[in-house]
Amino acid sequence: MIDAQNVYKTFITPDKRKVEALVDFTLHIDRGEVVVIIGPSGSGKSTFLRCINRLEEIDEGKITVEGQDLHAPKADINKIREEIGMVFQHFNLFPHKTVMENVTLAQEVVRKRSKKEATEIAEALLKKVGILDKKDVYPSQLSGGQQQRVAIARALAMQPKVMLFDEATSALDPEMIGEVLDVMKTLAREGMTMVVVTHEMGFAREVADRVIFMDAGRIVETGTPEHFFTSPENERTKLFLSQIL
Amino acid sequence: MKFTRRSAITVVVLIVASYLFYYFFMRKGITYSWHWYDVPKYLFYYGKRFSDDPAPAWHMGALMMGLVLTLKISVVSIIFAIIIGLVVGIARLSDEPITKYLSSCYVELIRGTPLLVQIYIIYFFIGTMLRLSAFAAGAAALSIFEGAYVGEIVRAGIQSIHKGQMEAARSLGMSYSQAMRHIILPQAMKRIIPPLAGQFISLIKDSSLVSVIALADLTFRAQQAVAQSLNAFEIYFTAAGLYLVMTFTLSMVTQYIERRMAVSD
Numbered sequence: 127m128i129d130a131q132n133v134y135k136t137f138i139t140p141d142k143r144k145v146e147a148l149v150d151f152t153l154h155i156d157r158g159e160v161v162v163i164i165g166p167s168g169s170g171k172s173t174f175l176r177c178i179n180r181l182e183e184i185d186e187g188k189i190t191v192e193g194q195d196l197h198a199p200k201a202d203i204n205k206i207r208e209e210i211g212m213v214f215q216h217f218n219l220f221p222h223k224t225v226m227e228n229v230t231l232a233q234e235v236v237r238k239r240s241k242k243e244a245t246e247i248a249e250a251l252l253k254k255v256g257i258l259d260k261k262d263v264y265p266s267q268l269s270g271g272q273q274q275r276v277a278i279a280r281a282l283a284m285q286p287k288v289m290l291f292d293e294a295t296s297a298l299d300p301e302m303i304g305e306v307l308d309v310m311k312t313l314a315r316e317g318m319t320m321v322v323v324t325h326e327m328g329f330a331r332e333v334a335d336r337v338i339f340m341d342a343g344r345i346v347e348t349g350t351p352e353h354f355f356t357s358p359e360n361e362r363t364k365l366f367l368s369q370i371l
Numbered sequence: 372m373k374f375t376r377r378s379a380i381t382v383v384v385l386i387v388a389s390y391l392f393y394y395f396f397m398r399k400g401i402t403y404s405w406h407w408y409d410v411p412k413y414l415f416y417y418g419k420r421f422s423d424d425p426a427p428a429w430h431m432g433a434l435m436m437g438l439v440l441t442l443k444i445s446v447v448s449i450i451f452a453i454i455i456g457l458v459v460g461i462a463r464l465s466d467e468p469i470t471k472y473l474s475s476c477y478v479e480l481i482r483g484t485p486l487l488v489q490i491y492i493i494y495f496f497i498g499t500m501l502r503l504s505a506f507a508a509g510a511a512a513l514s515i516f517e518g519a520y521v522g523e524i525v526r527a528g529i530q531s532i533h534k535g536q537m538e539a540a541r542s543l544g545m546s547y548s549q550a551m552r553h554i555i556l557p558q559a560m561k562r563i564i565p566p567l568a569g570q571f572i573s574l575i576k577d578s579s580l581v582s583v584i585a586l587a588d589l590t591f592r593a594q595q596a597v598a599q600s601l602n603a604f605e606i607y608f609t610a611a612g613l614y615l616v617m618t619f620t621l622s623m624v625t626q627y628i629e630r631r632m633a634v635s636d
């Protein structure tokens with residue numbers, strides 16, 4: 127489903143320093159798999175997610191999604207992105223659009239659905255994430271947890287084949303984390319292919335098929351959630367887990 | 372539209388200022404016999420425009436005709452300045468180095484030279500080459516001049532929108548231009564409108580410079596009326612008042628639009 131081979135990504139910071147965000151990064155993710163990526167700040171987790179839908183260009187290597195080479199010069203990136211939903215740490219809802227419009231806009235503009243069809247799909251999804259009663263308000267009137275659930279509905283409305291979550295609960299007040307994680311768990315159980323960057327080990331334990339620990343742009347250790355909870359091997363993994371658990 | 376407190380204050384200030392002006396005149400003993408009764412005919416008059424008109428009727432006076440031309444050239448220039456400004460503002464943020472370079476050259480060039488000189492260049496040089504009318508040359512000069520400023524306002528407006536908005540739109544499969552049109556520009560608009568209004572108020576005032584290429588705008592008509600009637604103070608005050616009416620209306624309209632657009636905050 128997603129195949130990253132020997133990906134390198136280096137950032138040049140404004141003060142001309144080179145930061146190696148991904149180093150020889152290789153990862154294969156199967157359809158229906160839920161992969162949780164953990165790792166310390168700056169280890170390249172976000173960068174990897176953003177390379178999967180080409181919000182970042184890669185320097186070397188190859189990433190394919192459903193066999194389509196994402197970074198090929200001729201790739202129709204908009205077409206490929208339709209199939210990849212992304213949920214951001216800071217929601218990034220469109221503040222000038224109502225909740226309903228947030229969920230229908232891309233359906234109409236990108237998927238060319240009629241307003242009626244888009245609205246029906248949006249209503250079903252808003253109901254699913256439990257926020258249908260707020261469909262006519264603007265994002266600024268919602269709590270963080272509500273906003274993130276709308277953002278998930280917005281991404282799902284494109285009927286993507288993969289969902290990417292970049293610390294979707296990190297900006298939320300503790301009492302709102304649960305409601306967003308519940309939505310994510312439901313998705314996982316329904317068989318959605320998911321790549322989830324999170325520090326929520328409870329989520330990993332419940333639904334992850336595989337956990338990947340990254341550090342300094344590399345995969346340091348990979349295994350089942352059980353493996354990470356019971357017998358992590360690498361010293362850095364142990365140190366990191368001891369800090370977040 | 373409500374008569375806001377700010378506009379009330381403006382009116383009071385105007386009244387006080389004119390009183391002080393009168394007072395100053397008296398104290399200094401400047402003797403000037405006011406001929407305000409001479410002014411209305413430059414606004415509207417009842418009579419025959421030409422001696423062979425069949426019957427007398429109401430007509431616009433010289434100042435009124437100048438006002439109409441000023442309005443016309445301002446509206447045309449505002450429209451083109453918006454178009455130029457949008458293109459230039461977006462071009463300046465382009466990833467394409469040539470587009471970026473050309474657009475910033477344009478902005479630097481236009482902002483670094485006086486409008487009056489630009490009007491002369493466009494009228495005498497380009498206008499002659501392309502056989503432009505004085506109106507077309509004047510409108511072109513104003514549009515090109517204000518377009519550079521609008522471009523900077525648009526660029527700042529777009530840059531003020533958090534980059535997560537573009538990323539969210541792109542991640543949903545929208546193209547760059549779809550994201551611009553549906554997500555970035557509508558939000559940027561809200562922040563662009565106040566400085567844009569200021570720019571258009573400048574444009575209306577700057578348009579008085581086109582009188583140098585014999586375009587019969589409000590300033591030009593006022594100069595003529597003064598030459599004819601010798602009532603310099605009355606005519607220029609009236610002209611100033613008419614400019615104020617235009618700029619003030621524009622600023623009221625903007626305030627109204629700003630309030631309307633605040634709904635999603």
Ligand SMILES: Nc1ncnc2c1ncn2[C@@H]1O[C@H](COP(=O)(O)OP(=O)(O)OP(=O)(O)O)[C@@H](O)[C@H]1O
Nearest residue numbers: 137138139145147166167168169170171172173174
């Ligand atoms: N646009 C950028 N310009 C320069 N450096 C960047 C940029 N984006 C990321 N980096 C650097 O690349 C490295 C990897 O960043 P990334 O955001 O992928 O880390 P992360 O694992 O997501 O961390 P966090 O947990 O803090 O979100 C970091 O050192 C970061 O400073």
Ligand SMILES: [Mg+2]
Nearest residue numbers: 171172173293
């Ligand atoms: Mg990150």
